[in-house]
Amino acid sequence: MTETTISTLKTLSASAPLPLTPPKPRRLRRHATVIISVAILTLLCAAALLADVLSPHRPETINLRVRLTAPLTLPEHPLGTDATGRDILSRILHGGRVSLTVGLLATAIGLVLGTLLGIISGYFRGWADEIIMYLVDVQFALPFVLLAVAVSLVLGRSLAVLIGLAALSTWSLYARVIRGEVLSLREREFVIAARSLGASDAYIMFHHLLPNLAGPLLVLGTLSIGRIILLESGLSFLGIGIQPPTPSWGGMINEGRDYLSSAWWLSTLPGIVLMTLVLVIGTLGDWLRDRLDVKVM
């Protein structure tokens, strides 16, 4: 999703002269935060990519004799073990693959789809609006769990299915929010002006409307990555998450559910990693949002 956002933003800065906000007094410290965030994000992605090299164990290997070992007690299991004696560190590293892929890809797909349909719906109104909003209503009214159970029974419990389901769960929110914004934007002077100058609909949508939607899109997008990874946790809770014993952060957090008072590290450690990811992406999102403060007229 980072790629998408950045490319969106590139189009935007190339097309319209958008004055950035004047420098803020805390700019330096802000920069440091951004650099640290980028570093952590890179680190998390690298760790997931290099999981095979970095993991001390195979993430599925069971060792009942050391089950529920606390962190920092056994040198071969620095972050402890879970209820079947699997190494938590190795599972967090490998789990990052599933969780980051699902979180980023599903957010990106949902964001692109939702934005596109939202803009079309709000800009053209009329029948396009009716049909798209009809789909949004149906999607919202349908219990997601039912959809997830049916889809995973018919298509199996693969990563692609998971990404598709997660994207399905988000596009409608984006579409509806974006549509609302566009309904208001399309009546603004600059759009009316562009239209009277003979700009094509596509040009207006991509060069005038899209840049002005960066704010809500960034807010929703950054919030959604964490939600989607947690959605996977909810699906595991229902027995339809990623196929065990493949690890994922959401699945691990769920597996530790009954152990919060007796073996806190099962849920808490993957939870901390997930929280770090969410904070980092949120920080970057806020920063981008502030940098791109759009002044329209």
Added chain:
Amino acid sequence: MLKLGGRLVILMLALLLGLLPAAAQDNDASTLVIGINAEVLSLDPHHVPGAIIGNRVYHMIFDSLTRTGSDGSVQPMLATEWRSVSDNQWVFTLRSGVRFQDGTPLTAADAAFSLNRLLFSENESFIRSSFLPYISSVEATGDLELTITTPNTDPLLPLRLASPYAAIMPQAYVESKTFEELQTAPIGAGPYRVESLTPGDRLVLARHDDYWMGQPAAERIVLRVIPEVSTRVAALRSGEVDFITTVSPDLVDELDAVDGLRVDRVSVYNYMLIYFNTKQGPTANPLIRRALALSIDREALANDLWGGRVRVMNDYLLPGEFSYDPDRPIFPYDPAEAQRLMAEAGYNGEVIEFTPPSTYYTNGELVTNVINEMWRAVGFNVDYKPLDTAAWADRSLAGNNIATLQSFGTAGDPATSSIIQTWNSWMGAYYTPSDEFKALAAEAAASLDPDVRQRNYRRIIEILDADVPFTPLYQSVEFYAMKDGIQWNPHPEFYIDPRPGALTLG
């Protein structure tokens, strides 16, 4: 704006809170509050879906003609005595002076009406299929005399009627209510009557003061539904409930260490097993089935995943069941022999689908996860696919499993055990017993001669040993946690017996 918003919030909250009911009085000394893990789906035992959870309350509200004691014997309840009057007829004499919770006296007509309702009423019943093969007709042949005709000679009929699903209800009351009303407000002859039911939340039971056995200890029993085990444990620790069911094995030590609480373990009439498809897939080869069975380290499962609190199976029958052999060694773990058998069978990495239910059985997810790794360790190419409960049940019924986790139960006698009975059901798609097996089972079921029965059942077990249609793992247990003062008689049939003498609040 903030001020206005704040006031608005307070106002709205106050309004909402006003709508909430006043605090319920759950916690006086004569009330027992029990936190159970799942909702009892229907209070009508004749029409409940076959979920074991019903057992938890039916024994509180209803009595049946007989019951099984914790030693497995058949004891009189609403029937005081019974005799077989011909090859296929039993006569039950009912207890006199028994009153239902609405004050009406028990008659044979009520009993006949109830059993006929279970078997033949126009509303379909899931549980009915457990009784239909064994009962042809039920008739009141006197004020307190009930005659039951069976299709075959059946020495076990009194045991079958001990089931809580064979509950006796008053005919007049049942006929005066609609089917839907009876799902939430039935009447029985048991120790407690339904006072109120808030679906999904609580069932309040009040003492039946005219109960024939005498007065039960608790004035009220309140069953609270608390699905999440962490919450159940928290509710017990905070004192909001007195007693909880279904504690997960890894929480037992933690709870036992809490002052004023204790955990009781009850071995139930039920054991966990892996069954195989003997008709298709790699498991159609008996050598492969034997190899799979030999590569499961049952002691590791019992000691590590259950803290040593389950009994590893050594027989296909349970202790207390007729002809159980206590001297038989536990099912062996021998990976080397397993690998030899795999070579002998010419096993060449064929995929073995392992499709257990993911959350249905306590600890099932951990156990199957470990079994999957054990099989992989000896070289089986396992495709481990845990399924949600309904999908698993569907697949099982369709005969599509290759290997899966399941439990087998018994009512206390081998003739009622799944190892004999289950192959007549949909499970016949997985294994067809030989003619010898069937003849032995039929002879034993109709026989009253202990020597014949002993000999036949042990021979059936030899056949199972040779065929390996399934392999037992460990006997199921249920953990209950409660306040120290509570005394009760744990029962292997999953229920909490509140009858006089069986339970005291301390």
Added chain:
Amino acid sequence: MARFILVRMARTALTLFGVVLLTFCLGRLTGDPIAMMLPQTATMEDYERIRASLGLNEPLPTQFIIYVANALRGDLGRSIVFNRPALDLVAERIPLTLQLGLPVLIVSTAVGIPLGVMTARQRNRPFDQLVMSLTLAGQSLPAFFIGILLILVFGVYLRWLPTFGSDTPAHLVLPTLTLLIYPLAIVVRLTRSSMLEALTTGYVRTAQAKGLSEHVVIYRHALRNALIPVVTVVGLQVATVISGSAIVETVFAWPGIGLLAVQSIGGRDYPVIQTIVLISAAAFCVVNMLVDLLYFVIDPRIQSPASR
């Protein structure tokens, strides 16, 4: 206006039909409720007998037509699991779900919007950064984790609040707190973002130039303009409130719609699933229509629906 409402009512009817049809098909795709409830001794004949008695062996289109015909007469069928009318089962749980959902909705709006405005005005100051970080951190913890943690701290160790159930106002506190985290975060963040945008638009600056007080500028002009995405999201939150939260209801043993929905999906109790979907879809459509009307009130420049 009349035309707008007519069109929306037609769309609502269509939506309900679409949702029910989808639910019907998806439900049947997930398999059969009977297998799970049969005792182990049951035979295939028992299975077929019960299937027939529930009408499940009819062809799917026939089943659907029967369902719709009955539904139009107000009969939504009987729960396969509970043996009771599906509508009764759902109706008795709606109040509980609302008791939990309405406070969440009210607090997230009434606290979220002012908090969003405050953070926008104090942009990048410590207060802003604290609120922004907290709203993010809350997102990364699953509801059951937060819920169980709250139970352990306030119910078991401090003994200030009850651990489960829905009896008294005190019982409301922990589940509401748990449920509040996501909607509050999204309202705060969206308001802040939209405010920052709105504060830089022409007419706010015009207002400033006209010498209006800061208060008036912010609340009359900027906020009004910023509210559009917030109103949309709050509207969508209403939908979540109606359908309940399965996880929070499970953790706090709060027998609302969410818990019933998940139970019914797990138990393939088609009539109950369909009833829940029908009711929440209807409520959702109505709320969405109100949101669309609100757009015109908030931003009169949006072409009024009447003029279409």
